[in-house]
Amino acid sequence: MLTFQLQATDPHSKARAGCITTDHGQIETPIFMPVGTAGTVKATHQYELTDDIRAQIILGNTYHLYLRPGTEILKKAGGLHRFIGWQRPILTDSGGYQVFSLADSRKLTEEGARFKSHIDGSYHLFTPESVIDIQRAIGADIIMAFDECPPWPCDERYAEESMHLTHRWLDRCIARMQTTEPLYGYGQSVFPIVQGSTIARLRRESAEYIAAKDMPGNAIGGLSVGEPPELMYEMTDLVTDILPAHKPRYLMGVGTPENILNAIALGVDMFDCVMPTRNGRNGMLFTTEGIINIKNRKWAEDFSPIDPAGISRVDTLYTKAYLRHLFVADEYLARQIASVHNLAFYLWLVREARSHILAGTFPDWKRTILPIITRRL
Amino acid sequence: MLTFQLQATDPHSKARAGCITTDHGQIETPIFMPVGTAGTVKATHQYELTDDIRAQIILGNTYHLYLRPGTEILKKAGGLHRFIGWQRPILTDSGGYQVFSLADSRKLTEEGARFKSHIDGSYHLFTPESVIDIQRAIGADIIMAFDECPPWPCDERYAEESMHLTHRWLDRCIARMQTTEPLYGYGQSVFPIVQGSTIARLRRESAEYIAAKDMPGNAIGGLSVGEPPELMYEMTDLVTDILPAHKPRYLMGVGTPENILNAIALGVDMFDCVMPTRNGRNGMLFTTEGIINIKNRKWAEDFSPIDPAGISRVDTLYTKAYLRHLFVADEYLARQIASVHNLAFYLWLVREARSHILAGTFPDWKRTILPIITRRL
Numbered sequence: 001m002l003t004f005q006l007q008a009t010d011p012h013s014k015a016r017a018g019c020i021t022t023d024h025g026q027i028e029t030p031i032f033m034p035v036g037t038a039g040t041v042k043a044t045h046q047y048e049l050t051d052d053i054r055a056q057i058i059l060g061n062t063y064h065l066y067l068r069p070g071t072e073i074l075k076k077a078g079g080l081h082r083f084i085g086w087q088r089p090i091l092t093d094s095g096g097y098q099v100f101s102l103a104d105s106r107k108l109t110e111e112g113a114r115f116k117s118h119i120d121g122s123y124h125l126f127t128p129e130s131v132i133d134i135q136r137a138i139g140a141d142i143i144m145a146f147d148e149c150p151p152w153p154c155d156e157r158y159a160e161e162s163m164h165l166t167h168r169w170l171d172r173c174i175a176r177m178q179t180t181e182p183l184y185g186y187g188q189s190v191f192p193i194v195q196g197s198t199i200a201r202l203r204r205e206s207a208e209y210i211a212a213k214d215m216p217g218n219a220i221g222g223l224s225v226g227e228p229p230e231l232m233y234e235m236t237d238l239v240t241d242i243l244p245a246h247k248p249r250y251l252m253g254v255g256t257p258e259n260i261l262n263a264i265a266l267g268v269d270m271f272d273c274v275m276p277t278r279n280g281r282n283g284m285l286f287t288t289e290g291i292i293n294i295k296n297r298k299w300a301e302d303f304s305p306i307d308p309a310g311i312s313r314v315d316t317l318y319t320k321a322y323l324r325h326l327f328v329a330d331e332y333l334a335r336q337i338a339s340v341h342n343l344a345f346y347l348w349l350v351r352e353a354r355s356h357i358l359a360g361t362f363p364d365w366k367r368t369i370l371p372i373i374t375r376r377l
Numbered sequence: 378m379l380t381f382q383l384q385a386t387d388p389h390s391k392a393r394a395g396c397i398t399t400d401h402g403q404i405e406t407p408i409f410m411p412v413g414t415a416g417t418v419k420a421t422h423q424y425e426l427t428d429d430i431r432a433q434i435i436l437g438n439t440y441h442l443y444l445r446p447g448t449e450i451l452k453k454a455g456g457l458h459r460f461i462g463w464q465r466p467i468l469t470d471s472g473g474y475q476v477f478s479l480a481d482s483r484k485l486t487e488e489g490a491r492f493k494s495h496i497d498g499s500y501h502l503f504t505p506e507s508v509i510d511i512q513r514a515i516g517a518d519i520i521m522a523f524d525e526c527p528p529w530p531c532d533e534r535y536a537e538e539s540m541h542l543t544h545r546w547l548d549r550c551i552a553r554m555q556t557t558e559p560l561y562g563y564g565q566s567v568f569p570i571v572q573g574s575t576i577a578r579l580r581r582e583s584a585e586y587i588a589a590k591d592m593p594g595n596a597i598g599g600l601s602v603g604e605p606p607e608l609m610y611e612m613t614d615l616v617t618d619i620l621p622a623h624k625p626r627y628l629m630g631v632g633t634p635e636n637i638l639n640a641i642a643l644g645v646d647m648f649d650c651v652m653p654t655r656n657g658r659n660g661m662l663f664t665t666e667g668i669i670n671i672k673n674r675k676w677a678e679d680f681s682p683i684d685p686a687g688i689s690r691v692d693t694l695y696t697k698a699y700l701r702h703l704f705v706a707d708e709y710l711a712r713q714i715a716s717v718h719n720l721a722f723y724l725w726l727v728r729e730a731r732s733h734i735l736a737g738t739f740p741d742w743k744r745t746i747l748p749i750i751t752r753r754l
Contacts, residue, residue: 039703043713068702321446325460332713
């Protein structure tokens with residue numbers, strides 16, 4: 001089973017540094033997890049993830065992996081780690097978020113969620129039990145419970161009913177975990193998910209319900225879905241007051257570098273987001289000097305490194321002018337470089353946060369770095 | 378200036394092993410040159426070209442680089458090597474082939490070729506002089522003379538007139554080379570191009586004309602444009618009998634692994650072709666065991682390495698089943714892996730050919746390996 005060692009808590013905020021231990025190795029927190037939707041972090045090689053980006057854990061999407069390549073192939077391969085050639089930890093989401101994003105193509109019942117594949121239009125049913133079974137077959141080190149992620153805004157009554165459904169589904173997920181075994185000889189842990197929209201009363205109730213389950217880690221879902229950042233921070237703040245301090249806390253789908261630093265200050269340990277890769281593929285670079293739209297003409301003759309800090313190999317090997325040229329010419333290498341760079345930046349950011357938490361200088365560092373990395377160059 | 382050391386000639390064929398020395402380092406021949414059209418070998422990083430693919434020289438396209446990023450930016454960058462972060466030799470074509478491929482969008486005169494940009498429809502003129510100037514600005518170690526590449530089939534009269542035009546243009550290219558200097562402090566050499574379609578009389582005349590120019594290397598153009606392979610070999614054979622033995626010979630745009638081994642046996646030293654990258658992006662893999670269409674269902678549960686010979690890092694890191702999944706899911710990584718693998722295969726092939734030429738075992742090895750690498754798995 002996964003364990004968590006709390007190594008330091010910042011005296012001036014709720015920020016923490018810790019270490020998660022899994023059978024695939026350790027994860028130093030706070031951590032950012034690159035999103036490997038369909039068994040690949042888009043446009044990056046596995047060796048770039050380890051050597052250049054310094055990723056310690058990646059995320060897989062149950063919905064996508066279930067549809068393609070499918071659980072049978074994953075089982076025959078011996079799990080996702082072996083299928084994709086990745087030796088470090090993997091976390092899988094429950095598929096709930098993707099299914100609920102399908103909107104008109106899914107139907108929700110007490111039993112689970114029936115949905116239509118975006119690939120071939122075929123119908124499928126996800127239940128708390130089937131979603132655990134799929135994640136067992138994927139072989140994720142960290143399995144997410146099946147939850148409903150309500151849209152924002154949503155009325156209080158819907159949010160409350162949805163939260164209770166998520167709680168009932170959680171109990172079924174935990175029961176399924178307890179009556180099944182890992183398939184590949186290493187441990188798998190389930191993280192429950194706090195819901196309750198942006199209603200403080202519901203968030204508190206959900207956090208207390210989730211905390212009482214005493215699982216190895218806990219997640220906060222249903223945020224970063226369109227609400228103002230202040231509400232996201234407010235909900236996170238009150239939830240981290242309730243979730244136990246000696247277990248890792250994962251804020252799902254968040255977010256910008258600013259969101260991440262603010263949530264670290266509120267006691268969050270784990271993050272994932274498609275922003276570094278998706279925005280990177282569109283030419284938006286996060287650098288140690290600020291945010292760059294590399295397609296802009298102003299970079300055409302700028303032969304300085306992509307990021308002089310040299311966080312990853314690509315940063316000093318290639319120049320801004322070259323990367324702009326690659327984007328203008330619509331070359332694959334443009335997206336490859338931007339993806340490696342942005343992910344390396346996100347991992348650098350959480351490593352820096354961690355070292356400042358350990359040194360007791362987190363709030364000062366955060367106050368200094370935020371205006372720099374969020375400015376538009 | 379570029380020099381060539383002939384190291385061995387196979388006693389049973391015309392195959393040779395040699396070494397080209399440029400100011401950017403040495404090139405062991407026979408050699409395959411990955412095509413880096415617009416300043417990038419598609420879907421590969423520069424460090425993959427050196428470390429995994431073991432490329433010793435890459436090719437750039439004058440037509441593409443002239444249009445984007447343009448010679449002004451390349452000059453300000455200090456040449457293409459510095460612009461793209463590549464320290465080894467670069468050869469540039471003359472742009473002639475691309476311009477003549479534009480068909481209806483270009484007009485040929487004694488002066489040069491007027492053409493319409495495929496990017497913005499603007500009009501441009503390439504002359505022997507301007508094409509040398511552009512390649513000076515790109516900073517290629519090996520500059521190709523401006524030639525007309527006639528279509529195949531073409532009538533004898535057109536082929537003859539076209540050949541004479543190419544010869545007159547060559548004289549103008551050489552004159553321009555002699556009256557201009559390299560821009561970046563290292564030497565640049567021009568290679569003339571033998572034309573003459575598939576007419577033996579013209580090929581002989583052209584080869585004699587080109588050989589008499591005494592340039593540091595010579596190229597054979599106008600082949601692999603639709604003619605039967607036998608004709609291509611026949612023309613190559615008679616041309617290599619005429620081109621001097623102590624200079625490298627470059628067969629432009631060729632070809633399949635079989636074409637390359639056969640042309641090596643005919644005394645060719647240098648090759649380029651988009652086939653490994655273009656076919657790779659479509660899921661066709663050249664391996665040491667045969668040719669694979671990785672999209673085929675038969676590979677869905679094949680968890681063996683992409684190529685057990687492990688020519689490049691990707692070959693044993695990833696499995697056939699995983700690569701097939703990436704192609705089916707249309708992931709960037711599919712094209713990245715296939716490009717690195719196929720290029721590594723081509724470079725392995727010419728390295729093997731070279732070592733067998735040096736060992737005096739080239740014809741036997743060629744006879745053994747050809748049926749293996751050309752079979753469809």
